Amino acid sequence: MTARPRLGAVILAAGAGERLGGAAKALLVSNGRTYLERITTTARAVGVVDAVVVVGPPFGAVVSDHARALGLRVVVNPEPARGMASSVALGFAAIAEGEADAAWLWPVDIPVVAVETLRALVASLGDHDVAQPRCEGRGGHPPLIARAVWSRLAACTNLAGGARTVIQASNVTAVVVGDAGVLRDVDTRADAEALA
Numbered sequence: 001m002t003a004r005p006r007l008g009a010v011i012l013a014a015g016a017g018e019r020l021g022g023a024a025k026a027l028l029v030s031n032g033r034t035y036l037e038r039i040t041t042t043a044r045a046v047g048v049v050d051a052v053v054v055v056g057p058p059f060g061a062v063v064s065d066h067a068r069a070l071g072l073r074v075v076v077n078p079e080p081a082r083g084m085a086s087s088v089a090l091g092f093a094a095i096a097e098g099e100a101d102a103a104w105l106w107p108v109d110i111p112v113v114a115v116e117t118l119r120a121l122v123a124s125l126g127d128h129d130v131a132q133p134r135c136e137g138r139g140g141h142p143p144l145i146a147r148a149v150w151s152r153l154a155a156c157t158n159l160a161g162g163a164r165t166v167i168q169a170s171n172v173t174a175v176v177v178g179d180a181g182v183l184r185d186v187d188t189r190a191d192a193e194a195l196a
Contacts, residue, residue, distance in 0.1 A: 005125065005146070007048045008100030010091035011039060011072070013063050013108040014056030014080035019187050024059035025109045027066060028186065030195040035111035035186070036063070040070050043104065046118045050098035053108075054087040056080035073098075085162025092145075092153040103150070105163065106142035112181040112195060113142065120175050129170035133182040139174070140182025143167060 013036060017023035026036040033041070036053065043051060053067040056077040064074045075094045077087045088105065095103050102125055104118070113133075121131040121144040132143040145153070145167070152166045159165045186192050 004122065005101035006050075006099055007043075007046060007122065007144075008095045008098060008103035009039075009043045009048055009051040009106050009142070010088070010095050010103055011036065011051060011053045011106045011108055012084065012087045012091065013067075014054050014060070014077045014087045015109075016056075016058060016080070020189055020192060022058075023192075024063050025186060026053070026055075026063045027059070028192050028195075030111055034066065035108050036066060036072075037070060038111045039106060039108065039113075040072065042113060042115055042118065043106075045115045046122060048100075050095060050100045050103075052091050052094045052098075054091045056087070082157065083162065085157045085159065088163040089154050089157045092150045096147070096150045096154065100147070102144050102146045104142035104144050105153075107185065109186040110141045110182070110184065111186070112184055114177075114179045114181055117177045117179040117182060118144075120177055124173050124175045126173070127171075128173040130167055130172040131175050132167070132172055133177050133179065134174045135177055135180055135182050138183055140177075141185075142182075143172075145170075
């Protein structure tokens with residue numbers, strides 16, 4: 001993929017936020033905006049043409065309403081307890097129906113990635129299957145994934161290791177960035193408070 005790809009995003013927001021005491025992470029607020037709004041704004045700053053949000057119980061209805069208000073497509077995972085791979089599979093099956101050529105796999109609890117990081121991933125994807133950000137020697141989110149891999153992600157539910165197995169078997173370029181936001185996920189109330 002040598003021309004600039006048409007960009008999409010699969011945003012995973014089906015979790016129950018159990019380690020937060022039961023909360024919809026998509027609706028947590030950082031700097032006056034919800035996590036989902038922050039991710040959407042960042043993605044649109046680099047020209048995203050399509051975005052799918054995967055939601056599930058118990059917060060599916062309220063997160064769906066918020067996602068649609070932001071102009072995003074919604075896919076419902078009726079059983080997110082099956083694991084993140086089930087949401088990845090549904091999300092990439094849905095994004096494949098749109099016009100994007102490459103899409104970010106973006107957990108909603110990683111809301112503070114820099115626009116410059118996304119631009120670096122787009123610039124680095126080229127003919128690779130995946131451009132993955134790396135910071136402080138660790139792989140981060142969101143990886144940018146070419147359409148050629150989407151069918152495998154859409155079928156990853158029953159794979160040991162899920163999406164990680166698919167990505168590791170792909171042609172991945174590591175993109176070193178100085179953006180600690182690619183590693184900063186929100187799992188606990190303390191994590192959320194640190195980003196508020």
